Amino acid sequence: MDRDIRSVEDVLRLLDGLFEEGADRWTAGAASWWDGFYTDRERPVPFFAERPDENLVSYTERGLLTPGRALDLGCGPGRNALWLAALGFEVDAVDLSPTAVAWAEERARDAEPGTRARVRFHWR
Secondary structure, eight states, rough: OOOOOSHHHHHHHHHHHHHSTTHHHHHHHHHHHHHHHHHOOOOOOGGSSOOOOHHHHHHHHTSSSSEEEEEEEEEETTTTHHHHHTTTOEEEEEEOOOHHHHHHHHHHHHHHHHHHHEEEEEEE
């Protein structure tokens, strides 16, 4: 399976594949693939930044999302989860990659105590 993501259609195709019969064959190596991806923290990947996704910021600034509970699937290094927690959300953040979750937990240790208390990271 081609895991290169170049468009929204690529993301949707990848997600649809998770629910196909025999999907385990596509996800069996996913954790190790993502671990390798997150190992090089200097890689020029937009979501490696500490700042949250600009769309998420826009949604909260316009009042489309108000503090409550949030689930961040595919949290990566935790940028969105930590930002939501800083705004008062109670966040569960999940990623397939233990390496990504470890990075997110490192970032959480540097966050304000109130933020750290409102976010829980999980892998698998």
